Amino acid sequence: MALPLKIRQPAKRSAARELLRNLINYKLLLALAIPGLLLIFMLNYVPMFGIVIAFEDFRAESGFLSPFIGLKNFELLFSSPVVGRLVANTIGLNALFITCETIVSVSIALIINEIGHRFLRRMYQSIMFLPFFMSWAVVSMLLFGWFDYEVGLLNTTLRSAGLERISFYDDPNIWPGILAFLRVWKSTGSGCILYLAVLVGIDPQLYEAAAIDGASRLQRIRQISLPLLVPTIILLTLLSIGRIFYGDYGMIYAIIGSSAALWPTTDVIDTYIIRALQSTTNFGMSTAVGLSQSVLGFICVFGSNWITKKWSQRRGEDYSLF
Amino acid sequence: MINRTLSDRIFSAFNYIVATLFTLICFIPFYTMVIASVTEKRALIRFGYQFWPSQFTLEAYQWVLRGQAVLTGYAVTVFVTLTGTLLSLTLMCALAYAMSNKKFKPRNPIAFYVYFTMIFSGGIIPWFITMRAVGLYDNIWALIVPMLMNPWWIFVLRNYFNNLPTEILESARIDGASDLQILTRIVLPLSTPVLATTALFVSVAYWNDWWHGVMLLDFADFRPLQVIILRIINNIRAIREAMSVPGSTITIDMSQIPALSIRMAIVVVTIGPIILVYPFVQRYFIHGLTLGAIKG
Numbered sequence: 001m002a003l004p005l006k007i008r009q010p011a012k013r014s015a016a017r018e019l020l021r022n023l024i025n026y027k028l029l030l031a032l033a034i035p036g037l038l039l040i041f042m043l044n045y046v047p048m049f050g051i052v053i054a055f056e057d058f059r060a061e062s063g064f065l066s067p068f069i070g071l072k073n074f075e076l077l078f079s080s081p082v083v084g085r086l087v088a089n090t091i092g093l094n095a096l097f098i099t100c101e102t103i104v105s106v107s108i109a110l111i112i113n114e115i116g117h118r119f120l121r122r123m124y125q126s127i128m129f130l131p132f133f134m135s136w137a138v139v140s141m142l143l144f145g146w147f148d149y150e151v152g153l154l155n156t157t158l159r160s161a162g163l164e165r166i167s168f169y170d171d172p173n174i175w176p177g178i179l180a181f182l183r184v185w186k187s188t189g190s191g192c193i194l195y196l197a198v199l200v201g202i203d204p205q206l207y208e209a210a211a212i213d214g215a216s217r218l219q220r221i222r223q224i225s226l227p228l229l230v231p232t233i234i235l236l237t238l239l240s241i242g243r244i245f246y247g248d249y250g251m252i253y254a255i256i257g258s259s260a261a262l263w264p265t266t267d268v269i270d271t272y273i274i275r276a277l278q279s280t281t282n283f284g285m286s287t288a289v290g291l292s293q294s295v296l297g298f299i300c301v302f303g304s305n306w307i308t309k310k311w312s313q314r315r316g317e318d319y320s321l322f
Numbered sequence: 323m324i325n326r327t328l329s330d331r332i333f334s335a336f337n338y339i340v341a342t343l344f345t346l347i348c349f350i351p352f353y354t355m356v357i358a359s360v361t362e363k364r365a366l367i368r369f370g371y372q373f374w375p376s377q378f379t380l381e382a383y384q385w386v387l388r389g390q391a392v393l394t395g396y397a398v399t400v401f402v403t404l405t406g407t408l409l410s411l412t413l414m415c416a417l418a419y420a421m422s423n424k425k426f427k428p429r430n431p432i433a434f435y436v437y438f439t440m441i442f443s444g445g446i447i448p449w450f451i452t453m454r455a456v457g458l459y460d461n462i463w464a465l466i467v468p469m470l471m472n473p474w475w476i477f478v479l480r481n482y483f484n485n486l487p488t489e490i491l492e493s494a495r496i497d498g499a500s501d502l503q504i505l506t507r508i509v510l511p512l513s514t515p516v517l518a519t520t521a522l523f524v525s526v527a528y529w530n531d532w533w534h535g536v537m538l539l540d541f542a543d544f545r546p547l548q549v550i551i552l553r554i555i556n557n558i559r560a561i562r563e564a565m566s567v568p569g570s571t572i573t574i575d576m577s578q579i580p581a582l583s584i585r586m587a588i589v590v591v592t593i594g595p596i597i598l599v600y601p602f603v604q605r606y607f608i609h610g611l612t613l614g615a616i617k618g
Binding site: 021024028032035042044045046047049051053063107108120124129131141145146148188189217218254258259277286287294301 | 329330337340341344345348349351354358413414416417420421423426427432435439441442443444446447448449450451452455468471501502505526529530531532533537548552554558559560562563582585586588589592593597600601604
C-alpha cells in the first residue's frame with residue numbers, strides 16, 4: 001500500500017530530473033534492442049526482398065537486380081511434373097508427423113503425470129529426452145548402422161539367425177513410416193514437457209473432488225486432464241499447421257539425401273530446392289517454388305488461426321494465436 | 323490414493339508398462355551404439371548385434387582420436403557452440419528485456435517485427451544469396467551469425483521477464499537504478515530457469531547444426547563434426563550405389579569405408595559432451611518453458 005506514495009515522492013522532488021532519466025533509459029533500451037533488430041533485418045528481412053528473383057532471369061553477377069521476366073518461372077514451375085509429387089509429399093508427411101507426434105506426446109505426458117513413483121518418473125523423463133540431443137546427421141549414421149544391407153546390425157543379425165535380409169534403402173514405401181517413427185522418437189521427450197507443465201499446474205482438489213464423486217482414474221483423465229490440455233494442443237498444432245508447406249529438410253536431407261530410390265515418397269519441396277541450389281540450375285524457378293511455399297504457408301497460418309478463433313469463441317474461449 | 327479399485331490398479335500397471343517400453347525404445351539405440359563402438363569389427367560383421375561384446379576393444383576410439391579431421395571438427399564445433407550460445411543469449415536477452423519494459427513505446431511494433439519472421443520468409447535461395455553478399459561464407463562466422471536470433475526464444479524470454487514481480491523492479495527504479503543495472507543485477511539473476519533452458523536449447527542447436535556447414539562452407543579447410551559425419555554417410559552411399567549398378571567394373575577400396583565400430587565411436591564422441599550438460603539444467607526445465615510465447 002505504501003508503494004504508490006513512494007513512486008510519487010521522487011517525481012515531486014524534481015520533475016525535470018525524472019524526465020532526463022526516462023530519456024536516458026529510453027535510449028538505453030533502444031541501444032539494447034537495436035543490435036538484435038539489425039541482425040534480424042539482415043538475416044530475415046533482406047532475403048525477403050530476394051523474392052523478386054522469382055520474377056527474374058537470375059544471373060549470379062547481378063544478384064537481386066537480374067532482368068525481369070514476369071511469371072515465366074511460375075509457368076515453368078507449374079508445368080513441371082514433379083511439383084504435384086513434391087506438394088503431396090510435403091503435406092502428407094507433415095500431416096503424418098503432426099498427428100503422430102501430438103498423439104504420442106499427449107499420451108506420454110498423461111502417463112508420466114499418473115506415475116506416482118518420483119524416482120521412476122524422473123528417470124523416465126530423463127531417458128526420453130536423450131534422443132533430443134542427437135542431430136539428424138547422427139541419427140542418419142545410426143540408422144545406416146542398423147539398416148545397411150551388407151554390414152547393418154539388423155541385417156547381420158537376421159543373417160546369422162538364418163533369416164532373409166531386408167533391403168531398406170530400396171523400398172520407398174516403408175519410409176514415411178520410418179520417418180514418422182524417428183520424429184516421434186526424437187521429439188516426444190521435449191514435446192511432452194509443454195503438456196506436463198500444464199498437467200502439473202492443475203489444482204489437485206479437482207481430482208480429489210472427482211474421486212469423492214466416484215470417478216475412476218481413467219474418467220478423471222478424460223473429464224479433467226484432457227479438456228485442460230486442449231488449449232495447449234491447439235496452440236501447438238496451429239503452429240505446426242502454419243508450417244505444413246515447409247518440409248523438415250533437416251531430417252530428410254540428412255537421412256534420405258542422395259538415395260534417389262526413396263524420393264517418390266520422401267522428396268519434399270525443401271529438399272528439391274536444396275538440390276537445385278547445389279546443382280545451380282534455375283535459381284529463378286527454385287525461388288518461385290520458395291515464394292509459393294511462403295505465401296501458402298502465410299495463408300495457412302492465418303486460415304488455421306481464424307478457424308480456431310471461430311471454433312473457440314463459440315465455446316466462450318479464445319485459443320487463437322493472434 | 324483413496325479407493326483403489328481393480329480398474330485403477332490395471333490402469334496404473336498399464337501406465338508403468340507403456341512408460342517403460344517407450345523409455346527402452348529411447349535408450350536401446352544409445353546402448354547398441356556404445357556396444358558396437360567397443361566391439362571388435364570382424365565380430366560385428368560375423369555375429370551382428372550382440373547384447374554384450376564378445377571381443378572388447380577400444381581400437382575404434384584410438385583410430386577416431388588419431389584422425390586430424392575429427393579433432394579439427396571438435397575444435398570448430400566447440401568454438402561455434404560456446405561463442406554462438408553466449409552471443410545469442412546476450413543479444414536475445416537485451417532485445418527481450420527492452421520488449422518487456424512497459425514504458426518502452428515501440429515494444430508492440432518490435433514484437434510484430436520479430437513475430438513476422440516466424441510466419442513469412444524469403445526462402446532458401448534469397449537467403450543463401452544474402453549470406454554470400456554479406457560475407458557469411460567460407461568462414462567460421464557463417465556457422466555462428468545465421469543462428470543468433472531465434473524468434474521463439476526471444477518471446478519465451480520476454481514473457482518470462484514480463485512475469486517477474488513488478489514491485490521489485492519498481493522499488494529498484496525508485497532507489498535510482500538504471501535499466502541496465504536492473505537488467506544485470508535483478509532481472510537476469512531472477513531468470514536462471516529460463517536462461518538455463520534457453521542456453522541448453524540454443525547450444526544443442528549449435529552443436530547439432532550441419533545445415534550451415536553444408537550450405538555456407540565450400541573451400542574452407544575446416545568442417546564441424548556434424549558435417550564430417552554427413553560426409554562419411556554420403557561417401558558410403560555413393561560407394562553402395564556404384565556397387566549396385568549391374569555389371570559395374572568399379573573396384574571398391576573397402577578401406578575407404580570406415581568400419582561400423584569406427585562410425586559408432588564417432589557418434590559416441592559427437593553426442594557425449596552435449597549430453598553431459600543436460601543433468602545440470604534439467605531441474606529448471608518445467609519452470610523455464612512457459613508456453614503462450616506469442617500472446618501476452
